Amino acid sequence: MFVRVGGLYQYDPNAWDKLRPCQGNQLQPGDIVKVINLPGAPKANTMGQCYVANPETGKFICMVSTGSLVPKPKGY
Numbered sequence: 001m002f003v004r005v006g007g008l009y010q011y012d013p014n015a016w017d018k019l020r021p022c023q024g025n026q027l028q029p030g031d032i033v034k035v036i037n038l039p040g041a042p043k044a045n046t047m048g049q050c051y052v053a054n055p056e057t058g059k060f061i062c063m064v065s066t067g068s069l070v071p072k073p074k075g076y
Contacts, residue, residue: 001066003035009069022062
């Protein structure tokens, strides 16, 4: 899936993120995240990965597969 930086998405881990989650990944299925780019790091969608942050605080969470992100539910 192609994701946009700054977009809000719901985390629904695919097989890769279930099998090999990144260190420090505290995300639970259904969590809402914001896609971000980090300085000096590959841009979102490179090799099917992107960085996500807490949408309210902007604090970095981890890197996830873009296939684990689905459009946020209406009303969030």
